[in-house]
Amino acid sequence: MVEFIPFFMFGAVCLVLLLGYPVAYSLAGTALLFAGGGIVTDTFDLTFLHALPSRMYGILTNQTLIAVPLFVLMGTLLEKSKVAENLLNSMALLFGRLRGGLGISVTLVGMLLAASTGIVGATVVTMGLLSLPTMLKRGYSPSLATGSICATGTLGQIIPPSIALVLLGDVLSSAYQQAQLNMGLFSPKTVSVGDLFVGALIPGLLLVLCYVIYISLVAWLRPASAPAPDTTNPETQAGKSVSFLGSLVPPLLLILAVLGSILAGIATPTEAAGVGAMGALLLALSQRQLNREKLREVVISSTQITCMVFLILIGAALFSLVFRGFGGDELVHGVFKDMPGGVWGATLIVMLVIFLLGFILDFIEITFVVVPIVAPVLLTLGLDPVWLGIMIAINLQTSFLTPPFGFSLFYLRGVAPASVKTTDIYKGVAPFILIQLAMLVALALWPALITWLPGMMSG
Template sequence: MIGLIMFVSALILLLLGFPVAFVFGTVAVLFAALFPEIGLEVFSLLPFRIYGIMQNFTLMAVPLFIMMGLVLEKTKMAEELLESMGRLFGGIRGGLAVSIVVVGAILAAATGIVGASVVMMSLISLPIMIKHGYDSKLASGTIAASGTLGQIIPPSIVLIVLGDVMSVSVGDLFKAAVIPGLILVGLYIAYILTVAWLKPQSAPAIKSEKPGKEIVIDVFKSVIPPLLLIFAVLGSIFFGIASPTESAAVGVIGALLLSILNRSFSLEMLKYASLETVKLTSMIFMILIGATAFSLVFNEADGGDLVLEFFSEDIGDVWVFIFAAMAAIFILGFFVDFVEICFIVVPILVPIVEEFGIDPIWFAILIAMNLQASFLTPPFGFSLFYLKGAAGKLVKTGEIYKGVIPFIALQIIALVIIIVFPELVWVFVE
């Protein structure tokens, strides 16, 4: 029971707002010191674990993909893409919202940074949508949901972390996530078009003053650069030319070349991207080190064995375990970030997955789909904070919360589809 008390104690401290990395580390030290059967000598293994993290080739992709996204954030590529796509789809009811979903998917594959995508789309698209009579709930929900597509559409930081934690190929996870990501995009677009058909006043058509030929040329010019980068990064993985880490390095070089071609490159921009990469990477790895200390003590207290015994012997049903695991991750997503869930909850589930003989790649995709909802679920969904911060007085917080509820439901539907049809995960995986 010591392990379960540890887990609950850490969760309570997280809900109280204490820094994540220090919560895990502090709880681990306190429980090791308080219980002689564990003892502080358990931490003699910690330096070797940390050294293993430092040598982890897979995790090197994390700072590289972060830097790629930050460089692209400053190239103005996303702004041009949004404006041209908005003019292309704006002529149909709900077309502007559809264009945001399409751009969100392209940005997810090109950058994968949720905060940048949500803020940028909020600043550019939200005022236009509100001005042309879009329902504020539909507009805010579309932007928040589209900005979080980077959590499931590769290259995704979530998939890299899950690949490392679950000891599966990150390249295979990237391939496996393609169809689930497209299903989610399709569900978003279908919902928007349905709302526009049922309530035309909530998503009116917007006529463009530009001729159709010029709009198509603008779209072509704005879409080609990110698509080339996506092909360079994901294509090199899918065709077996490079590992995810190597393709991340290709992505950084590609993003820098695009910034030069777009005349947005500067030493100031490079300094900004480098410093922010160091900050974000340091945060993730500090959490990882704290989680490593926590897992050492948790396993020494037989917490993992207790959970394994409960599901494999006391319950013994694989579908009950899958339902319980998905429900627990979904509920935790209301209160804690995906990083903590990946580093603390997922390692507890891995032995049970092995015990039941569940395919780890399929299960990892289920977790990734589930974790995406954590960016939208009130009260602590990060996309909601990004959107409100960028929107200011354009929309109320209550409208944002109401707006994301249908998209959370769509994410649950997508998750159920992948559970019922697991073969969808294997379309691109050899």
């Protein structure tokens, strides 16, 4: 019975989270309660807690994690500067003559917004407020409109610079080093956030392409769901081009400055995040959308999100130390090692568990609670860390869309008009869920879609 304490511990923290307690306190409190009980019953190795001060200091001085508040600041600034609104208006003009053109515009703008902010909730809410009323007014079916907005919003999970990939990169780097030490390699290599950014480019762009193809097919097969717009607008093509370029160029330059500096090896992700934050500030100033009050809101919001992330990090560090003190890592390794199907069977089970946990936990909790437990085992079995990180990110992206608990559905439901039924949202996301599941299968069958570009860049 004692050997199953780690499983009881994991179940207890999920139960506490479901009761609505804050994540950081749930992780730390559950760990301390189990550690106290283990000390009393002499079933817990107290020496594991001796590493807590150095672990906490390592979190607060981690160079990679400095990118988190900078990317959060960048996304919050762009959210306040009406970048998405201007882009959407210009894209709608550009694709205005196409049947389904507004849906395609929403997808492309959502992709650019995801690449600019990296925050799923901000993208879904922004696109829901800006584009959903327009799509409904132009005759789009509620299911297609809501489904495309929800799916596009979750692109912030996978398209770099994604905060999810920054956090996954830090966790997977530690897990990869631990896995190599388990295999007897005492000069372990690391996996960087930049590797995950590069590895996510092809899958992210393929998802966008699949979304656009699906919306085009719906518009062609069911014209009533995505009607063609009124083409009697007298605005000239030259005016459209000027408006389009004026709205598209600034955010594109910002994205290129952030991702281009990482891909070219000029800057680390943390340094590129600083460039992005400064660029977003200049963009907001140039749009004349930033005053003292808005700047105050931006700073407060960014500070709150950053504090939340780092508190969860500290709570997760304590949880993982206590989990290992009860022998949880050896227990998980033994379960996966004896699982039918070998490494692929273990990977399938882990992906299924992460998918289900995505209904009730945010990506931050899953990244810092589940991934440190399962990743060292899977990496010891021979999986590529970049491939595993991207698969986890897309898996979580899919769970955020899946009814009835998908986070993106809740975000959109909160800003959607009362005339849009919840069933419309559920029905609308179903095809996009199938697209993302098909993408997961494709990436499992052809891992080079993820690993080829990082290998070429490092080579």
